[in-house]
Amino acid sequence: MMQSSPLNFRRTIIWIGRLVLGGIFIYAGYAKIFLPIMHPRPPVGVALAFFALQVGSYQILPPWGVNFVAHTLPFAEVALGLLLIIGWRLRIWAVLSTLLILGFFAAVIRSYAAGMQINCGCFATPEPLTIATVLRDGALAALAVVMTVFTFIEARKPHPWSATQST
Amino acid sequence: MHRLRRVDSFVLSGLVALALLFAPAFGVSAGQSAAVPDIDPHAAVGSKNAPIVMEVFSDFQCPACKTLFVTTNRQVMDNYVSTGKVYLIHRDFPLPMHAHSQVAAQYSRAAAHVGKLEPVEQALFDNQEKWEQNGDVDGTVAAVLTPAEMTKVRALVKSGTPNALIQKDLALGKFYNVNQTPTTVFHAKGQTFPYSGVMSYEILRNFLDQLGK
Numbered sequence: 001m002m003q004s005s006p007l008n009f010r011r012t013i014i015w016i017g018r019l020v021l022g023g024i025f026i027y028a029g030y031a032k033i034f035l036p037i038m039h040p041r042p043p044v045g046v047a048l049a050f051f052a053l054q055v056g057s058y059q060i061l062p063p064w065g066v067n068f069v070a071h072t073l074p075f076a077e078v079a080l081g082l083l084l085i086i087g088w089r090l091r092i093w094a095v096l097s098t099l100l101i102l103g104f105f106a107a108v109i110r111s112y113a114a115g116m117q118i119n120c121g122c123f124a125t126p127e128p129l130t131i132a133t134v135l136r137d138g139a140l141a142a143l144a145v146v147m148t149v150f151t152f153i154e155a156r157k158p159h160p161w162s163a164t165q166s167t
Numbered sequence: 168m169h170r171l172r173r174v175d176s177f178v179l180s181g182l183v184a185l186a187l188l189f190a191p192a193f194g195v196s197a198g199q200s201a202a203v204p205d206i207d208p209h210a211a212v213g214s215k216n217a218p219i220v221m222e223v224f225s226d227f228q229c230p231a232c233k234t235l236f237v238t239t240n241r242q243v244m245d246n247y248v249s250t251g252k253v254y255l256i257h258r259d260f261p262l263p264m265h266a267h268s269q270v271a272a273q274y275s276r277a278a279a280h281v282g283k284l285e286p287v288e289q290a291l292f293d294n295q296e297k298w299e300q301n302g303d304v305d306g307t308v309a310a311v312l313t314p315a316e317m318t319k320v321r322a323l324v325k326s327g328t329p330n331a332l333i334q335k336d337l338a339l340g341k342f343y344n345v346n347q348t349p350t351t352v353f354h355a356k357g358q359t360f361p362y363s364g365v366m367s368y369e370i371l372r373n374f375l376d377q378l379g380k
Contacts, residue, residue, distance in 0.1 A: 042358050049374040053362055056370040063369035117231065117347040118364040126361045128346060 010150040017147025018084045021097055021140065025081030031124040032074035047124070048074070054121030058107050076100075094151045098144040105141040108134055203256070203354055205335050209279040211256040213248035219378050220354040224258040224336070224345045227272060228265035228299050231365050232349045233292045239368045243375070244285075252379055257284065258336040260348050267302050269333070274308045276329035277320040286311045353378065 007015075030036070035047045042050075052070035055061070061069060080100065083093040104122075111118060112134050120129045127133070203220050223240065225232040240255070247253035259276060261268035271291050278287035290311040291298070298307045309317045323329060343352055343361055353360040355378040 038358055040357065042356075043377075043380075045380070046358075046374075046377045049377040050360055050362075052370050053366055053374055056367050057362075057364040059365075063367055066367075066370055067373065116364070119362070126344070126363065128363065 010154055014090075014147055014150050014154065017094075017143050017150075018087060018090070021101070021144055021147070022081040022084035024140070025077045025084065025097065027081075028123055029074040029077030029079075029081065032077075035124055037125055051121065051124060054119055054124075057116075057118040057121070058111055059116070060107060060110075091148075091151050091155060094144075094148040098141075098148045101137070101141045101144045105137045108137045202357065205339055206256060207276075207279070207332050207335075209282070210258075210276065210284060210332070211254060212244060212285070213254040214251045215254055217248075217251055217254040218355060219247075219252060219375060220254045220256065222256045222258050222352040222354070224260040224340050224343075224348055224350040224352070226260055226262050226265060226268045226348040227275065227291045228268035228295065229262065229348045230295070233295050235349045235351075235365045236288065236292045239366050239371055242368045243371065246372075247375055253375065257288065258340065259333045260336060260340045260345060260350070261333065262348060265299075267299055267304055270302075270304045271298070272333050273324045273329040274304050274320060276332050277323035278308060278312065278316075280323055280328070281312075281316050281319045283312055283316060283320075355379070 032051045033044055033047060035042055035050070041047075048071050051074065052066050055070045055073075056063070056066045077100075080093055080097050084090070084097060108120070108129060111129055112131070116129070118129050119125075120127045120133045122133070122137075203222065208215075221243070223235070225236070243253060244255060248255050257275075257279070259272040261272045275284065275287050275291060278284055287308050290307055291304070294307050298304050305321070308320065312320065340350070343350070345361075345363075347363050349365065350361060350363045351366070353362070353374075
């Protein structure tokens with residue numbers, strides 16, 4: 001019986017998803033916490049309060065919800081990004097990151113459809129929310145969904161490196 | 168005697184230089200307005216020495232600008248501008264898609280030069296739906312000014328003086344990459360934070376408090 005390759009199509013997609021989404025999450029969280037585009041860099045409190053303005057511009061949450069999200073989301077993004085790349089308990093973090101990206105995607109679609117002229121706030125830059133933002137978030141959401149589905153499918157099979165070779 | 172004076176002036180210069188060097192470390196600064204170009208003092212409210220400067224690029228015919236003015240900036244004026252914490256600069260950014268916003272900007276700028284920016288700004292935003300339908304910017308402004316003030320405003324508008332100032336604001340907006348209204352640019356401690364869209368006062372207050380720390 002032939003043993004499956006360690007890097008078949010699904011596993012390649014999982015690896016790409018982990019690296020791309022993990023990297024993007026880490027950078028997005030880091031950018032919100034430290035505002036690296038600014039010189040000199042502002043204190044973390046100022047950076048998070050500025051991010052709160054951008055969360056508020058979506059007009060989805062009440063002020064207390066905006067402050068909660070603004071002060072927790074960037075750290076959650078960094079943590080999720082690291083956990084995706086490390087790969088420990090991958091299915092849990094794949095599901096959570098997919099839900100998070102789908103949440104972002106829904107917020108972006110809602111704001112774009114309502115004609116709200118706001119900044120995306122995705123990477124703490126003054127980037128207007130345009131159709132390009134919608135397409136980018138859509139592509140990331142699709143990658144996250146496919147990665148998560150493939151993660152569950154692959155988890156049902158024995159790992160290629162631990163599979164016993166039959167004679 | 169002369170030598171003593173020379174020593175005194177030398178010591179004094181040294182102390183001034185030291186004070187300038189260490190002032191930022193103790194949070195002492197000359198106010199952020201020094202770092203902001205092209206300020207028309209007539210179109211600004213508050214203390215020039217305030218630690219935070221807010222430049223609001225606005226279009227009188229834009230509904231979101233009205234919302235920002237009515238729900239947020241009025242409270243900022245009451246609680247931060249009047250207490251010397253924020254220097255608020257009105258920047259005109261009339262968008263070409265709005266038929267009467269250029270005229271409204273001219274009247275507001277002229278009113279600013281006769282010391283009546285706030286009541287005229289308030290009147291233009293409060294009656295936005297009316298004058299954007301009938302184009303009667305002149306009548307809307309006249310309702311909140313005395314006849315003498317209105318004569319001066321009309322003369323200024325006719326002279327074209329406000330246009331030059333509006334063009335300066337537009338050029339500055341392009342420098343900041345402003346592509347929509349309202350856009351607010353915050354300046355504090357040498358940093359610049361551009362923000363597009365409406366802000367809730369509750370959330371903005373938190374940001375201003377953090378900036379002022």
